[in-house]
Amino acid sequence: MRSSVRPLFLALTLLVGCNGNRDQLLAEIQDPRPEIRAAAVKKLAAQNNADDLVLFTRAAKDLSAIVRGEAAGALGESQDPRVVDLLGELLEDADESVQGKAALALAKVKSDKAKAYLTLQYGRRGRATRQIIVQALKSANVPGAMATVVAAESKGLWERNLLALTEGALPERVGAAEELGKSGRPEAINRLLPMVRDSQVILAAAAVRGLGDAGDPRAVAPIALLLDESFPELRESAISALMKLQDPTSATRLQAVAVEKSAVSPLATDAILTFQRTPATDAALCAIALDGARAEAEEAGRAMRSRGGCPADPIADRLSRPASAASGLQAVVGLGPTAKALLPKVTPWLNQPDVALRTLAVEAVTSMGDASVAPALQKLYEQEVAGLATLRADWVPTALPLKYSAELDPAAPRTTSKKEDSKAGKHAQLFDRLQALNVARAKGAGRAVVPPRVPSELSDDVDPSKLEPLARLLTGLGAVKAPGALEVLKGYTNDASPVLRAAALVGLAYVGPEGVEITRTALLEPDRELQKTLALALAEQGESGQVALVAALPKMGSEKLVVLDALTRAGPPPASTSEMLQVVVKEGGAEAALAAILLGRMGAKDAVPTLLKSLDDSNSVARRDVLLALGAIGDAKSAEKVGRDLYHDLPEIRAAAATALRKMNTGAEAEPLDALKGDYFREVRNAVGATSTKDDKVAGGAR
Template sequence: MRTGARPFLLILALVLGCNGSRDQLLADLQSPRPEVRALAVKKLAGQGNADDLVLFTRAAKDLAAIVRAEAAVALGESQDPRVVDLLGELLEDSDEEVQGRAAMALSKVKNDKAKAYLTLQYGRRGRSTRQVIVQALKSANVHDAMAEVVAAEAKAQWDRNLLAFTEGALPERVGAAEELGKSGRPEAVSRLLPLVRDSQVILAAAAVRGLGDAGDKQAVGQIALLLDESFPELRESAITALMKLQDPAVALKLQAVAVEKSAVSPLALDAILAFPRSPETDSALCAIALDGAPSEAMDAGRSMRARGGCPVEPIAERLARPATASSGLQAVASLGPAAQPLLAKVTPWLNQPDASLRMLAVEAVAAVGDAASVPVLQKLYEQEVKGLEAMRADWVTQKLPEKYGPGFDPATAPKDVHSHVPGDAERAAKHATLFERVKALNAARAREAGQPVVQHRVPTELYDDVEAERLAPLATLLRALGTLKAPGALDLLKGYSQDASSTLRMAALVGLTRLGQEGVEVAKAGLLEPERDLQKALAQALSEAGEPGQAALVELMPKMGSEKLLALDALTHGSGVPASASAALQAVVREGGAEAALAAQLLGRMQAKDAVPTLLKALDEPNSVARRDVLLALGAIGETQAAEVVARDLFHDLPEIRAAAATALKKIGTPAQAESLAALKGDYFRSVRESAGAALTKDGTAAGGAR
């Protein structure tokens, strides 16, 4: 009997032990610690007890995301059709980890309702969840899973936009018109074309923008007619659409807008510059160089320099008459060395009494690079200085004080004898001391960050008799002497680089950038001045000064703080970037912000392979404003190891990011991305479809590797 009792007691102990363990898990479900509750759910799910489904249902409503995630897994393991709706709710959870677990759980139920939840939520979720949804559908043996959900998302977007377009209020119709156009579908074009002449300007403008995104050139004719309208919004939308449609046939109409010197003239010039080169665009740019506003004329002429210049006969005719000479001189200044044959007709205008024509002639000979004009320019400089001498003379010959005299400092002023408030003097002194400590602390932080403490210039005069416009001729001469590398220009411009007038100081610093390494060394200090206009002009000049100037921009970029955006913009629009810039640009990318986008563009242009790890790390930031530029930079560099990381953004919820990822994979992709790219050929957005199609070869595989 004793021997028979032992097996019974052992079994009883095991049963009691198991019950005790389960009782502990049930108790853990009430624990105040989320990780304990999550572990309890996980262990209970492992026991496979069907009666625990109600516990998992309750856990799915837990306040802690970690518990809800484990509950989703447990519900999926049950494979009970009753949990599909609850998992559908978890698929809309605020936490992405819960969303992913719910998606995989739905794949285990394997019924049409679960598949419908997955398909519906693909178009509503972010990148990581969309990727898991595709994986879940594949696990559920859905053929071409990504293609199916992409097509479903496209259909839902089209139906939603079409409904808003046909039945919505005016604001809804405006937004829907643009979204329909982005689809690029022929039906969208046929619906938007009648609205081009709609009486509601805001709706007509939206339809025009949508037609531009649609990319169908049959709309060019009707859109071009809107350039004659008087509504600025409609004209701006028409120019933007024509820029995207890129039909050189409308270059003449855009030229007319560009030379009218209105608010939309710069945009019309940008549209012409965006067109493929053709005789029509060349002719339009030459006309703008003659008759456009100074800024548009300069941009048009600069673009024609690389195209061989413009016909000289029309410019020569303008230079022959005083009434039209200003436009001819403007064209020569914009064309620069390409206008060398016209130099003989320009130099006579250096001796004209009309100051405006004389200064235009100075700019023209400097742009052409006529060193023979230097003696004339030096004489004009001496005359200008003599004319300003009396007006620029100091009223007070002694230097103005920069500190309070004894007894005049408000921080140390004695207490008012009529004041009856105790402690006023002590309180004022305490506040002054605190303010000085704050300033010292800010200065220390700036030094630690490698940023210099900018000292604002103390005015040398209480009042300046000379207005900035009156100093413009002298500033023009200073720039010209620097550009032509006149004898003694370096010392002359160094003297003006500290002038009290920002107009002359800017001209001197810009002129110094044209004088080689020594001039650049002096000029680059101006990047740290507080005047933004001076910083912008100097950054552009340094970018145009070749490698010494570009290297100076890169060197001072870390010290410029938020103003480094000016340096990056100048480098982006310049002729090149020094190879040494990679480290500084990578630091900007790591800092993030708007500057990171320009830095990524430059790294891509440089094809800086050493920047690949930094760019890949930048993609870990889900809300980065530079994400698109980082992807394109990785594509430009063409490093195959980046393909897998870039391919993740084929699932991104923003179409511009999907398009950028596909464009990047066109060069760096491998066959592993072919399926995803093929699926995106059914995307709602035309830009995504075209980018995905371009990334695939004729046999349907992704383009392989960098070449």
């Protein structure tokens, strides 16, 4: 009797205890604190009581994300087909953690409807959720899980864009034309080609842009014909598309646009600069160096420096005649040291009475950097200073007064108005500066240095164009390292004329460490145009200038972009700059993108931890450049973290991740790489198709 009573007593005790615990959980699920409610949902789910499904359904609508996340998990544990639609809603939750838990919960239900929700939402969610969806489908034993969702996303995008192109309003058709082109599908190209002649220019331009992204060489010829159109938007789109299509056969047509000196000429020059080097592209750039507008001519000439320069005979022919000398000189300015053979043809123009030609000749010999012209530049400098002396320094031929007049003496008692007092105060300040100028003149008598700074109130009346010849000479003296150039240029660093001051600071960048330091210090001034000019000058000085630029970064504030942009135009900075560039990456923003590019070019392995850490910021604007930098550095340990971005919702990020993994060549992430060969975007497919992994070399080559 006793033996049967004892087990019954224990069972009743446990039942009472469980019920007590359950009552407590039922109370806690209504607690005002979300963490308590979430914990209660989790504990109730562990009890696996079918009657609690209604509680979990209610918790799925909770205002707190942590409660909704636990509710999603609880609904999944129930494996009840009735919860699939609710979990589908949670898969679209505003909180990414809730989305992930809903995805895993749907996988536990294991119904076709649940898989359909997962497949549909893959193309609509962010990176973290997309990755979890693939994991969920794998756990549900879906074969080729990622390839399945990638194909579904691709199909959905194609159908939506095709529908918009055929049935949408004009703005929708414009967007659809561009998006269809990005797919690179043959059908997209067949639909877009006839549209380049559409009567609605905005739609034709969109079709042209789409064909540029499509990358099909069939589009080159019809797009090149559009360069003859009169509509600026259509011409711009055509140039942009030809740049993307990268077909050097269009270089001649682009050259014609580049030398017409129109609003789109710079775009045409930029397009040719991106083309693979061929005799046609070299010829086009040399033609632009001669006949393009000044900015495009200099850019084309600079590009030809690394290619050995341009043929000398056509330039020499231009230099032999006054009517065409200007074009020959501007070509030499761009070509720089590669045109030294033309120095005998250039130097005679230093003695020409025509100010414009003489100034252009000074720029030409400056770009060559040949020290043999130093005496000629010094002579011209002395002549120019003498010619400007009357305008800039001897504006009062008589001696300056040494005492205040009664009406201007600041110490004299006044009964005037505040306005008159203010005016008199300004006059007194100017008088003090003139007195200082008198003293400086006396001390500087007989010295071969720059006159003291003239008050800007009196020197600003000089037309800046009259100062340009002197400005070009100042830069030239520094570039050829003329004797005494350092002292002369230092004398102009406080000049009232921005033109002369900027030219002197640029010249100082060429004359050694002291000059570089003065130029670097001037970078901290607020004049953005001056900053750009000086940054580019320092970047051209090689290691010393680049180190100085990077050293200026901590004090540049929001102007770091100026320095970083200049550095990207030069060769890779020295390894010693890595630490400071990493600081910029850590600070984030647009500057981090340029800093990452530079670290990638440097192959800075010490920067890998910093670059990987920056990937933790899901909102980083530098993400693409950081991924490419990691690929350029080629650190195999980065592959796992880089591989996560193969699931990113932005195609340019997926492409960057695939490109980086290709360069690492570790064989990592082979499955998602293979799945992305079905991606909607041609950019991604190209990046993945080029990936050569250890496990996929044979298969990749067979495709």
